[in-house]
Amino acid sequence: MKRFIFGIVILGIALSLFKACGGTSGFEVDDEDEPEEILPTEPVAPDGILETVTWNTEWYGNEGNGPDDEFQQTKNIVRVLDSLDADLYAMQEIFSQEAFNEIVEPMTGYKGFTADFINKGQKMAFLYNTNTIDSxxxxxxxxxxxxETYRDEWEYYWANGRPPLFFRFDYHTPNSEQTEFFAVVIHAKANYGDYQESYKRRQMAAEGLYYYLLDEHPNANIILMGDYNDDVDESIYYEExxxxxxxxxxxxxxxxxxxQHFRIVTKVLSENKHTASINYMDKGDLIDHITMSDELFNLYIDDSATIYEAPLDYIPDFESSTSDHLPVWAKFDMAQ
Structure with missing residues (x-):
């Protein structure tokens, strides 16, 4: 019995010395517990085409909501963004700047920021390519x-205290020409709870934003992106x-x-009954939209407004692992 205990002690000492010396000869190393990394993406060079994307990433960074595996969600989001190679991403449902940094960090040549004026965990955010965009x-x-008509209940109209986030920037073409833009990302009141009241709040929010853009930015190159939480051919709200x-x-x-002043470039997708909401594919309602001002009418690339459905093929269980929304994008030819 003493010999057996002595042998165990000697074996324990030998293993401790082995680990201390970092030896591996003759042993298989189980690296399943090694932390997985998200590899940096390749930078996106200027090509004269301003590519814009809106994407609701479903409670990103919020534990207890959205996809369960947050690392896998981050990895999948970065993969989708890298596949799109866009210049400007307007994103919704980002929990915090700290969480958003997990997406921004591996995106080589990109910077990003959230709407830090929103206290709750569904912030809007912008991610942009620094090779083409100067903030x-x-x-x-x-x-x-x-x-004044909209001031008393402005934040109430937008739900959860999330009024629009704007981003004024210069876009640079490969030949060093630059154009200033005024981008806006919104996340409107969802069709939840009192449906009629939710509908009225979306109405008032959209109306107030419309007059704000006309009053304050009459000559700007405006791109209005986001989760509109309603369709633009007709509402998703109905009455009996x-x-x-x-x-x-x-x-x-x-x-x-x-x-005369605006065009919702994604409206044609609504009219053709396309949707980016995975849970409502059979209904044909599109609530993720991109609108441009008349200054961009001649720069918009016809038929470029598209729902990016490819991730459904290359990311398993996209809805449960990544988001219940697909990205929607539109492109502008700035090299004309």
Whole structure:
């Protein structure tokens, strides 16, 4: 018995010395516990095409909501962004700047920021290619800047205290020409709870934003992106009338009707019953949209507004591992 115990002690000492010396000869190393890394992406060079993307990343960085494996979600998001190679990403449902940094860090040549004026965990954010974009200014479209009609309940209209985030920047072409843009990302009130009240809040928010852009930025190159939480051909909200479901007009009707100043480039996707919401593929409603001002009408690349569906093929269980939304993008030819 003493010999057996002595042998165990000697073996324990030998293994301790082996580990201390870093030896591996004759032993298999189990590296399953080694932390997995997200490799840096390749930088994206200027090509004269401003590629813009809006994407709701479903509770990114918020433990207890969205995909369970946060590292896998980060890895998948970076893979999708790297596949798109866009210049400007408008993102929604980012929990914090700290969480967003996990996405930004491996994106070589990119910088990103969240709407730090939002206290709750569904912030909007911008990610941009520093090889093509120089940041000039960013911040909140506050109630002090909108028409008096909308000031009292401006944050209420936008839900969860998340008024729009703007980003003013210069875009550089390969021949060093530059154009200033005023981009806005929104995340409107979801169709949740009191549906009629939610619809009215989206109406008032969109109307207030429409007049703000006309009043404060009449000549700007405006790109308005985000999760509109409603469609733009007709609303996803309906009322019962004589036993029938009657869908109401889009809450973004100011933008759709003012064709002199604005064009929702993704509206054609709505009209063709496409959607980027994975849970509602059969309904054909698109709530992720991109709008441009008239200054960009001649620069927009026809038919470039697209839902990026490829990740459904190369990322397993995309909905449960990554997001319940697909990216939507549009392109502008700045080399004309």
């Amino acid at each position: 000039l200014e960013a911040g909140e479209i506050s109630l002090a800047e909108v028409r 009338q004589n036993g029938e479901e009657v869908y109401q007009e889009t809450p973004y009707d100011e933008f759709t009707e003012d064709t």
